Structure formats: structure tokens, C-alpha cells
Amino acid sequence: MRTRVDATRILFRIAFRNLLASRAKTAIMGGIIGLGSLLVVFGTAVVDSLDAGMARSIQGSLTAHLQLYRKDSPDSLQVFGGMTGASRLEPMESYEAVKKVVAAVPNVKAVVPMGIDRAFVSSGNVMDLALEKLRADAREVFPQGSGKRTTPATTPEARQRYDARKAHVRRMIAILREELGQARVLVDIPPAERAERAAQWADLERADTSAFWSSFDRDPWVALEFLENRVAPLQTENGFLFIRYLGTDLEAFRKAFDRMEVVEGTAVPPGRRGILLGKFYAEEFLKLKHARRLDKIKEARARGRRIATDEELKRWVAENASQTRDILLQLDPTQAESATAKLDAFLGVPERDLAKLLPLFFRTDDASFDARERFFYAELAPMLQLYTFRVGDVITIKAPARSGYMNAVNVKIYGVVAFKGLEDSSLASVFTLMDLQSFRDLYGWVTPDKAAEIAEIKRSAGLTELGREDAEAALFGAQGSTATPAAGRPTPIPDVPVTRERRGRDSDLFSRVYSQEEIDRGVVMNVAVALQDPRRLRETQAAIQKAVDDAGLGLTVIDWKQAAGTLGQTMTGLQVALYTSAFILFVIALVIMNNAMVMAMLQRVKEIGTMRAIGAQRRFVLLVSLVESIAVGVVFGLAGAGAAAGLVWLVRAMGGIRSDNAQLQFLFSGPTLMPRFAGSGLAIALGIVILVSVVSGIYPAILATRITPLEAMQSEE
Amino acid sequence: MSAIVSVRNVTKDYMLGKTVVHALREVSLEVEGGDFLSIAGPSGSGKTTLLNLVGCVDTATGGVVEVDGRDTSTLSERALTDLRLRRIGFIFQSFNLVSVLTVAQNVEFPLLLQGGLTAKERAQRVAALLAAVGIEGYAKHRPSELSGGQRQRVAVARALVTRPALVLADEPTANLDSKTGESVIDLMKEMNRKDGTTFIFSTHDPKVMAHASAIVRIEDGRIVARERTAAA
Numbered sequence: 001m002r003t004r005v006d007a008t009r010i011l012f013r014i015a016f017r018n019l020l021a022s023r024a025k026t027a028i029m030g031g032i033i034g035l036g037s038l039l040v041v042f043g044t045a046v047v048d049s050l051d052a053g054m055a056r057s058i059q060g061s062l063t064a065h066l067q068l069y070r071k072d073s074p075d076s077l078q079v080f081g082g083m084t085g086a087s088r089l090e091p092m093e094s095y096e097a098v099k100k101v102v103a104a105v106p107n108v109k110a111v112v113p114m115g116i117d118r119a120f121v122s123s124g125n126v127m128d129l130a131l132e133k134l135r136a137d138a139r140e141v142f143p144q145g146s147g148k149r150t151t152p153a154t155t156p157e158a159r160q161r162y163d164a165r166k167a168h169v170r171r172m173i174a175i176l177r178e179e180l181g182q183a184r185v186l187v188d189i190p191p192a193e194r195a196e197r198a199a200q201w202a203d204l205e206r207a208d209t210s211a212f213w214s215s216f217d218r219d220p221w222v223a224l225e226f227l228e229n230r231v232a233p234l235q236t237e238n239g240f241l242f243i244r245y246l247g248t249d250l251e252a253f254r255k256a257f258d259r260m261e262v263v264e265g266t267a268v269p270p271g272r273r274g275i276l277l278g279k280f281y282a283e284e285f286l287k288l289k290h291a292r293r294l295d296k297i298k299e300a301r302a303r304g305r306r307i308a309t310d311e312e313l314k315r316w317v318a319e320n321a322s323q324t325r326d327i328l329l330q331l332d333p334t335q336a337e338s339a340t341a342k343l344d345a346f347l348g349v350p351e352r353d354l355a356k357l358l359p360l361f362f363r364t365d366d367a368s369f370d371a372r373e374r375f376f377y378a379e380l381a382p383m384l385q386l387y388t389f390r391v392g393d394v395i396t397i398k399a400p401a402r403s404g405y406m407n408a409v410n411v412k413i414y415g416v417v418a419f420k421g422l423e424d425s426s427l428a429s430v431f432t433l434m435d436l437q438s439f440r441d442l443y444g445w446v447t448p449d450k451a452a453e454i455a456e457i458k459r460s461a462g463l464t465e466l467g468r469e470d471a472e473a474a475l476f477g478a479q480g481s482t483a484t485p486a487a488g489r490p491t492p493i494p495d496v497p498v499t500r501e502r503r504g505r506d507s508d509l510f511s512r513v514y515s516q517e518e519i520d521r522g523v524v525m526n527v528a529v530a531l532q533d534p535r536r537l538r539e540t541q542a543a544i545q546k547a548v549d550d551a552g553l554g555l556t557v558i559d560w561k562q563a564a565g566t567l568g569q570t571m572t573g574l575q576v577a578l579y580t581s582a583f584i585l586f587v588i589a590l591v592i593m594n595n596a597m598v599m600a601m602l603q604r605v606k607e608i609g610t611m612r613a614i615g616a617q618r619r620f621v622l623l624v625s626l627v628e629s630i631a632v633g634v635v636f637g638l639a640g641a642g643a644a645a646g647l648v649w650l651v652r653a654m655g656g657i658r659s660d661n662a663q664l665q666f667l668f669s670g671p672t673l674m675p676r677f678a679g680s681g682l683a684i685a686l687g688i689v690i691l692v693s694v695v696s697g698i699y700p701a702i703l704a705t706r707i708t709p710l711e712a713m714q715s716e717e
Numbered sequence: 718m719s720a721i722v723s724v725r726n727v728t729k730d731y732m733l734g735k736t737v738v739h740a741l742r743e744v745s746l747e748v749e750g751g752d753f754l755s756i757a758g759p760s761g762s763g764k765t766t767l768l769n770l771v772g773c774v775d776t777a778t779g780g781v782v783e784v785d786g787r788d789t790s791t792l793s794e795r796a797l798t799d800l801r802l803r804r805i806g807f808i809f810q811s812f813n814l815v816s817v818l819t820v821a822q823n824v825e826f827p828l829l830l831q832g833g834l835t836a837k838e839r840a841q842r843v844a845a846l847l848a849a850v851g852i853e854g855y856a857k858h859r860p861s862e863l864s865g866g867q868r869q870r871v872a873v874a875r876a877l878v879t880r881p882a883l884v885l886a887d888e889p890t891a892n893l894d895s896k897t898g899e900s901v902i903d904l905m906k907e908m909n910r911k912d913g914t915t916f917i918f919s920t921h922d923p924k925v926m927a928h929a930s931a932i933v934r935i936e937d938g939r940i941v942a943r944e945r946t947a948a949a
Contacts, residue, residue: 006836006839007830007832010818010822010826010829013818013822014815014817014818017818018817020817021817606811607815610807610809610815611826612774613772613801614802614807614826614830614875615802615803615827615831615879616798616802616830617798617799617830618794618798620830708774709772709801710769710774710775712774712807713765713769713809713887
């Protein structure tokens with residue numbers, strides 16, 4: 001036995017000495033093997049943590065572990081939306097039945113009903129908004145309606161507010177006239193539209209005359225109607241905003257998705273109708289563009305970017321300086337005067353025109369930015385409406401229903417919601433969470449309750465004589481059945497946002513508390529399932545599939561990765577890319593090692609022949625050769641893995657891989673990715689490395705055994 | 718003494734391109750234990766072929782080769798390798814040391830392949846042989862650090878370390894100057910005399926031949942003469 005050990009020792013000694021004797025060759029083989037090993041280990045660490053991060057993001061935000069939807073749906077479910085927008089799914093008419101079956105499956109922690117879609121929100125025409133406020137103020141100054149003519153309870157304050165508001169509207173009209181006047185010079189109007197355009201221009205000019213305003217109070221209602229119908233529509237920038245929403249049982253959602261947090265306002269009280277705006281959506285789409293850009297510049301500067309050198313920051317500064325109209329329109333004359341005085345003092349310039357002061361103010365450089373950003377929020381922001389809607393507002397959401405008609409619901413904004421670590425994510429925190437009842441109204445599924453409600457409204461509508469305001473409410477209000485046909489165009493009819501008057505109508509809907517039974521009874525599009533033990537995902541997926549099949553529900557169960565759609569594929573793509581490049585590298589390593597070993601073998605034919613002549617068996621020669629290639633593989637493979645571990649450590653020590661990119665942050669499950677040195681990566685890498693070296697060593701080793709002792713006898717000449 | 722090598726009616730043909738080369742034709746030879754035999758003949762006469770057959774590194778086309786009483790044509794490749802390991806020592810024209818091992822490791826190598834001895838026993842035997850061939854001071858050197866004569870002395874030590882019955886040497890002096898060559902032959906002779914190990918070596922150098930106890934002359938694959946020398 002002792003000798004066997006010694007023989008093995010000499011075998012290794014020969015193998016290692018051979019490797020040392022040809023250092024260049026060994027270094028090349030080892031370099032490639034080491035690189036491959038480094039790539040596999042570091043790549044696996046990154047991809048694993050990406051995978052884990054994405055799993056956390058997806059599971060914790062919207063998807064949970066499993067999703068169910070109807071088998072006969074035209075699209076497959078993609079929670080975050082695919083290339084073509086939201087997936088078209090067939091509805092599950094009774095969530096109650098699904099909940100009962102799924103909740104009974106072992107390992108199911110929570111079942112959450114969902115309906116995901118896009119809708120429109122009227123963001124309000126600034127002119128419309130101003131006129132609406134003017135109308136409200138006028139009503140206080142000139143009480144009317146409701147039949148009872150009481151003596152005017154006008155206070156001097158109300159009168160003052162009303163006059164300020166009038167001045168504001170007049171100022172807006174002046175701005176509008178100036179803009180349209182410029183457009184008239186620039187744009188060639190087609191003959192067919194000339195008459196209409198001329199009439200519009202005449203109306204606008206009339207609204208901008210002192211005569212019009214001095215006679216305004218004689219019949220404010222006629223004047224207001226004229227402004228509303230003839231002038232406000234000329235203000236073309238009355239957008240509607242897209243909104244992506246997820247209708248759900250908000251209580252069940254909150255319990256199942258622990259990364260969700262209400263960052264502003266409150267959660268929707270249990271059983272109530274209401275929505276929680278997505279944080280990212282609120283910041284990106286609802287916030288005043290100037291404020292948003294200032295935020296972004298501030299954040300970028302905190303990360304070390306500078307206005308002087310960064311093209312994007314320069315562009316934001318330029319946009320802020322040139323597009324000051326939004327701010328000008330928002331300020332009434334009193335506010336404008338105050339803003340002018342403040343800006344004058346701050347900037348120290350003798351300029352009295354706000355339209356010129358604002359660009360001066362917003363044209364910041366790195367030195368002045370911080371002070372101006374503080375000034376903006378401290379002095380200007382309080383006079384401005386920073387967000388299109390805010391917590392507490394009631395907004396009208398419209399969507400094309402299944403029938404093709406537009407459905408609309410009025411919902412109250414209770415709060416702003418974000419997902420921990422994904423606050424800036426355009427994927428998770430863009431979603432607005434909505435109660436299921438409102439979702440069902442939007443979706444256009446008529447529940448028995450709803451049918452009764454509609455009947456009630458119809459009856460009362462038939463009996464009551466409707467005032468102008470009520471008629472409008474009846475036409476564009478909460479009930480879906482009487483909505484305007486959309487005729488395939490996604491453009492909604494511009495709508496006046498809900499006002500205090502209408503809230504009375506909605507208040508019974510808003511204060512109504514729905515029971516769990518009512519929430520569960522009715523249509524949903526897909527169902528999320530959270531598991532107690534996510535490691536048993538496959539098993540539970542199969543169990544749920546079997547349970548719903550047995551119940552004849554016609555549903556299909558998919559895992560979170562599949563439900564994440566293109567996102568999940570991104571991950572698979574990354575993994576494929578990593579392993580493909582590693583594979584190619586190892587194939588190259590294999591070819592080169594094989595080649596080098598064969599060359600080495602040919603150089604040593606005489607030596608090997610000598611060993612054979614002296615009495616070395618073929619097996620000995622085979623082993624020497626194999627030990628050489630495996631030693632290269634293991635030593636350099638380990639070195640590569642060690643280097644990868646060092647790299648992982650270094651990346652972690654430097655605070656992980658940072659990303660400003662929202663998509664990447666979603667993959668990272670936060671602003672930084674912390675790669676973890678995974679044992680699995682090491683095992684895989686070493687396994688592959690040993691396999692590659694054995695495979696590349698086999699052929700030269702077999703060649704070596706074919707060398708006969710006769711080779712030793714050949715003379716050198 | 719009985720024959721350690723017995724070659725009877727052996728022929729060896731091999732193909733060189735499309736022509737058949739008759740390297741040995743009906744050769745018969747008996748070698749007694751303790752002989753110090755020289756095989757002489759010009760290049761291409763069949764000396765090396767005959768040594769290869771006797772050394773079990775090649776097989777005959779016809780006839781019988783017996784080494785140490787065993788018919789080599791009946792043995793497997795493994796058994797032949799084992800026979801070489803245990804009964805035969807080799808000395809090569811160009812020394813053929815394992816370049817990555819030290820002098821001592823080269824000499825020890827066959828013992829390790831053979832097994833059966835402790836490290837201490839091996840070390841003692843290696844040291845004794847290195848002393849016997851006169852290179853005890855170079856045990857830790859690499860072959861590349863030695864002169865040709867020193868290397869061949871290492872090779873002699875390696876050939877003898879397993880205490881074989883037979884040592885074969887194909888042109889052992891061809892790569893050495895005549896003085897060094899003679900000293901190597903003297904060393905071999907001394908070993909032959911001391912331990913009674915049989916040596917068969919090929920050469921075409923008359924001065925080297927003169928040291929042999931007997932000379933077998935080969936021409937065109939046939940033994941043309943067998944003569945005893947004055948040295949015998």
C-alpha cells in the first residue's frame with residue numbers, strides 16, 4: 001500500500017512538473033478555464049440575486065406566487081402588461097366559487113381577486129377649472145336656483161374672491177388670445193375651416209374686451225355659459241391622463257402583499273369604495289412638470305451628476321425655463337403679483353413681468369440650483385397646485401366597457417401607495433389600486449345590486465324635473481348604462497371634473513360599506529395566490545390546478561414568472577445569455593486544452609515510450625495525462641471561482657451595483673443589487689470545469705496510451 | 718548455466734511503404750546467464766530489431782523468443798510490460814531520462830512502478846547504485862544539468878535498480894565521445910562481474926566490442942558469426 005501511495009505521488013509529481021515545465025501553455029489553458037469559471041461563478045451570483053430580487057419584486061408587488069385566469073381567454077395573463085398593453089382576459093363571473101376552492105388547497109396563504117386594466121382620467125382643462133371655481137364663487141355672490149330666492153348673504157370677502165377669480169380668468173383669456181394670435185400668423189387655415197375659425201377668433205376677442213367684463217355681472221350666468229361653451233374649448237390642452245389600475249379586494253391585497261405601504265393619506269376603509277394612487281404615477285404624471293423636473297435634477301445632483309456636464313440635466317433646466325405657461329395660468333393676479341415681488345427680491349433684478357421672471361428663475365446652474373429649488377418649494381409651491389389630483393379628491397375614471405361604451409366611475413382618492421424598495425419603479429408603483437366595486441362598474445358587468453340601482457335612478461329620473469346641473473350629472477355621472485358611445489375611439493368626451501355639487505349624489509355610494517360577501521360575489525379577471533411556503537410552489541400549483549379542474553371552473557394556474565410576462569422572459573433571457581457565453585467559453589477552453597495536451601503529448605512521445613519500456617503500464621500513462629488536465633482545470637477553476645468571490649465581495653463592499661433605471665431597480669428589487677456568492681454557482685462552475693478538463697484530457701490521454709515502448713528506442717537523429 | 722534468452726528461428730518483417738523489409742531472417746541465438754554479449758553489425762543489419770524482440774518491446778513475425786524461460790508470444794501486453802519491469806533493464810542510446818525528475822527520482826522510478834519496497838529501502842538502494850556508478854553527488858540534479866556520460870551512468874543505475882536478470886543496451890556509447898563511452902562500458906562490465914547480471918549491447922564500434930565476452934555479428938538480418946573474445 002505504501003508503495004502505491006508513493007507511486008501515485010510520483011505520478012502527480014510527473015504531471016505537475018510537466019505542467020511547470022511548459023508554463024506558457026499551462027497559463028493559456030488555465031487563463032481560459034479561470035475566465036470561464038469566473039464568468040460562471042460571478043454571473044451566477046449576479047443572475048441568482050437578480051432572479052431573487054425580481055422574484056421579490058414581482059411576488060411582493062402585484063403577482064404573488066401563483067395566478068389564475070380563465071383558460072379560454074384570448075390572451076395569456078401578463079400582470080405588468082405585455083407588448084400590446086393589458087392582456088385581454090375572459091371574466092370569472094363568480095369569484096366566490098374560485099376563492100372557496102383555492103383557499104381550501106394546502107399551503108395557500110391568501111387569495112386575492114384582481115382586475116387589471118387601463119382607463120382615462122380627465123385631468124381637467126385649466127380654463128374649465130377656473131370657470132368652475134368662478135361659477136362657484138358667483139353662486140355665493142348671486143344666489144339662485146333651488147326656487148328659494150334669499151337675500152344675498154354676500155360678504156366682502158366673497159366679493160373680493162369673486163373679483164380676483166374674474167381677473168384670473170380674464171388673464172387666462174389674454175394669454176390664450178396671445179398664443180392663438182401667434183398661431184393664426186403661423187398656420188395656414190384650410191378654406192373649409194375659415195368661417196368657423198373666424199367665429200372662434202371673434203368670440204375670443206370679445207371675451208378679451210373691457211366691455212365684456214364690465215357687463216359681466218349684469219348676467220353672470222349667460223357670460224359664464226358663453227365662456228364655457230365658446231372660449232374654454234379653444235384651450236386645447238385639456239388632456240385626459242391614462243391610468244393603470246388594479247381592481248382588488250383592498251383588504252385582502254394589503255394582507256397578501258406586505259411590501260405595499262400607504263405613503264400618504266390612509267388606506268381605503270374596509271368595504272368602502274376608493275382608490276390609492278400609485279406613487280410613481282403620482283410623481284411622474286400628476287405632479288406639476290416644473291416641480292417634477294426640479295426633483296429629478298436634485299436627485300441626479302445628489303448622485304454626482306452636474307448640470308454643467310450632463311446633457312439630460314441641461315435639457316430639464318431648459319424645459320423648465322421655456323415652458324412656464326403652466327405656472328402663469330395657475331396664478332391669479334393677486335398671486336402673480338406676490339410671486340413677482342418675491343422673485344424680484346430673490347433674484348435681485350428690476351424686472352416686473354412675471355413671464356420674463358420665471359424663465360430667469362428656472363435657468364439655474366450648479367451653483368444656484370439648491371437655493372432656487374428651496375425657494376421654489378418654500379415660496380412658489382404654496383400658490384400652485386402641485387398635483388393634478390390630491391388625496392381627498394374625487395376623480396372620474398372612464399374606460400371603454402365590454403359593450404364598447406364608455407363607463408365612468410367617480411372614486412375618492414384615499415391615499416398614495418408604493419411598494420417598498422420599488423418606490424421609483426415604473427412597473428410596480430405605477431399601478432393605482434382600486435376597490436372591486438368600482439372596478440366592476442368600470443368593467444361594465446351588471447351585478448344584481450347594480451341593476452337595482454339603475455332601476456332606482458331611472459325611476460327617480462322619470463319623476464324629477466332635472467335642472468341643468470342635474471342633467472349633466474345624469475348624463476356623465478356614475479352609472480355605466482347611460483354613458484356616451486365611444487365608437488372605437490379611445491378619446492373620451494371632455495368632462496368637467498366632479499364638483500362639490502355632485503358629491504351629494506355620490507356620497508351615498510362613497511359612504512356605503514360593502515360586506516365581504518358583496519365583495520366576493522361578482523366578476524374578477526384574475527386571482528393571485530400567495531403561498532405559505534414558496535418552496536413548494538410547483539406542488540401547490542399542481543394541487544390548485546387539480547382542485548379548479550375538479551370543480552370545473554375552467555381556469556389555468558400559472559406561476560409568478562409566467563404571470564410577469566415579458567419581465568419573466570427577460571430573466572430567462574439573461575440566464576440563457578450567461579450560460580450560452582459560458583458554454584462558448586468552455587467549448588473554446590476545451591478545444592484549446594485538447595490541442596495543447598495533444599501537442600504536449602507529441603513532444604513527450606519518447607519520454608512516454610521510455611516509461612512504457614521501463615515497465616509503466618498503459619494505465620499509468622493515462623493517469624499522468626489525465627491528472628495534468630484535471631489539475632489545470634481544478635487549480636485554475638478554483639482560482640477563477642476565488643476571483644469571482646473576490647469580485648462579489650468587492651462589489652458588495654462598494655455598496656452593490658447601483659441603478660438609476662426604474663426597470664433595473666425592479667429587477668434589483670431596490671436601487672442597488674447586492675450579488676450574493678452562491679454555493680450553487682461554485683458547485684456548477686467546478687462541475688463544468690472538471691467535466692471540461694476531463695473531456696479535453698481524454699483524447700490526448702488515449703493517444704498517450706497508444707505510444708509504444710518502441711518509441712523509446714528510436715535514436716534522436 | 719541455463720539460457721536466459723533463447724531465440725529460435727525468428728523472423729521479423731515489417732512494411733516500409735509498400736515494400737516488405739526482412740529485418741531478421743531465421744535467427745537463432747542462445748544467451749547464457751552472466752554473459753556480456755555484444756551484437757555487432759552495420760546500420761540496418763537488424764541489431765536493434767533483435768534487441769527489441771529480446772526486450773519484449775516488439776513481437777516477432779515468426780519463431781520463438783524466450784526470455785527468462787517464458788515464451789513472449791504467449792504473453793499479454795500487460796504481462797510483457799510486467800516482465801520488462803521485473804526482469805529486464807534498459808539502457809538507451811540517447812539516455813532517455815525523465816527530464817522533469819531528479820537523478821535520484823529517475824533511478825527510483827522503476828522501483829515505484831514495481832512496488833514492494835519501503836521508502837527507506839528504496840532510498841538505500843538508489844544511494845548505493847548512485848555511488849556504484851560514481852554520481853552520488855548529483856542525486857538532486859536534473860538530467861539537463863549533467864553531461865552525456867553522467868546521464869548514461871544514471872541510465873545504467875536505473876536499469877540495474879530492480880536487480881534485473883538481463884540488461885539490454887542499444888548503442889549505449891553512440892552519443893558519447895570514445896573515452897566516456899569506454900568508461901560507461903567499463904561500468905557495465907563491472908556490474909556484470911559483480912552481480913552476474915547478463916548484458917546484451919549492440920554497437921558498431923570495434924573498441925567497444927572488444928570489452929565483450931562474446932560477439933554476435935549480424936548482416937542483412939542473419940547471424941553470420943559468433944565469436945569469443947580475448948576479454949572472455
